[in-house]
Amino acid sequence: MRSVIPILCGLVLYAWPATAAETGKATAEFACGPHHVVLTLRHGYPSLTLSGRKRQIERQPAASGVRYRSVDGGAAVRFWEKGPEALLEIGGAEPVACTRIEPGEAAMLPFKARGNEPPWLLGISASGVTLLLDYGQTTVEAIKPPAIEGDDGLAYSTEAEGRPLNIRISGDICHDSMAGTPFPKTVEVAFGDRTLRGCGGEIWELLNESHWIVSTLNGHAVPGDRPPTLTFGAEGKLTGLGGCNSFFTIATTDGPRFLTGPVAATKRACPTALMAVEDAFLGILDGAESFDLRDGGGKLVIRDRAGSELVAHRGKR
Incomplete structure (x- = not known):
């Protein structure tokens, strides 16, 4: 991935084509480890919210894509975007990998799903995926990949422990196979040679x-x-x-x-x-x-x- 270029202290955002600025989107959201980044464009003026704190930024010249820099004197932050992936650097620390949060999943996260026979649990946050198997004895973790939006819901495709991990979440109402409880989402998880089916979302x-x-x-x-x-x-x-x-x-x-x-x-x-x-x-x-x-x-x-x-x-x- 492109290397970080030292610049003046402040907050700087670099972007390539297909960013919010090029697509005309009013808002773009990203999950960067524990940080939630929101870039907003209103009447051509940008603002950036980092983990709930709004930062004043201005656009800067860039050889490729779009670059923004803070003007509020906050801690040095750099953000580089390329399509669905990005890097975030705060205060000169090691850059953190980011993924774009698609509009269809923003309201859904954090997301939980479960299934029976044998029991399993799935958690998807803005930054990661956790799958509990074998009655909680096995924990599988992965960085949350970009969501793939389809006509019937969302899909995620990544790898964990050297094996493919694929998740499909549809908007079909699901009934728990044990208690018959209705849930708003039907979920299928394929991990290695195992295929798990169950229900997800909050009942309310x-x-x-x-x-x-x-x-x-x-x-x-x-x-x-x-x-x-x-x-x-x-x-x-x-x-x-x-x-x-x-x-x-x-x-x-x-x-x-x-x-x-x-x-x-x-x-x-x-x-x-x-x-x-x-x-x-x-x-x-x-x-x-x-x-x-x-x-x-x-x-x-x-x-x-x-x-x-x-x-x-x-x-x-």
Whole structure:
């Protein structure tokens, strides 16, 4: 790789074609060991954030690509980019290898996946990949390679311990083979001659910022034109309409378990038939114990401790 050229103290960034400046991207992110680097271009003016600290930089002449230098008097930092790979040097220390974080994976990292028979665990951070095998007795580690974005998700291809390590992550909903717990990602890991299949991502991703319209309660279609609704928000917030009254509660997921806190509702009076629907709906919600997603994520099923269930379909707010 190109050698480092001594320059004045400060922060300097060198870049080759296909960098943020050439592609017109507003933001480019990189994982450099423990450091997270974000280069932002706004109205033609660059800024650089290093591990959460924003640095003032200016563009400098360069024989190839683009070079930036800090103007805020901070520690000497150099950054060299070439396509998906780069080098970061801070304070004259040994350069650290970097890889570009693609837009499709930025929101996903850090990522965890797991599988059974035999059990395995996979962790992907902005800088590395860790695979635990053989009931945790074997640890495989590698620098995170650039992500390969495809129509159905992301892929990573690298080597660890002299053997190929290939990871495929798709957006298909996955059910744990032991407990049946739904997860937002389906994962396949090929390491040497071993192929592992399992599930990944955080369970709450399946529900966060989604809206549902209840269609059946205990196998019976909801009558009328005011069906109960559920809207999941950040930090477990769950709101909606019982059919007559608005309600609020906090929902949590713990493996296959789906739990709610006390359900608070307004006290409006409605016709008897509508109140019967609301009472059945809120009763299931108040005693909720498990949930599942079916039909590719378009159908939500919530069951309570007594075995009663509600079925809802994804809708628009």
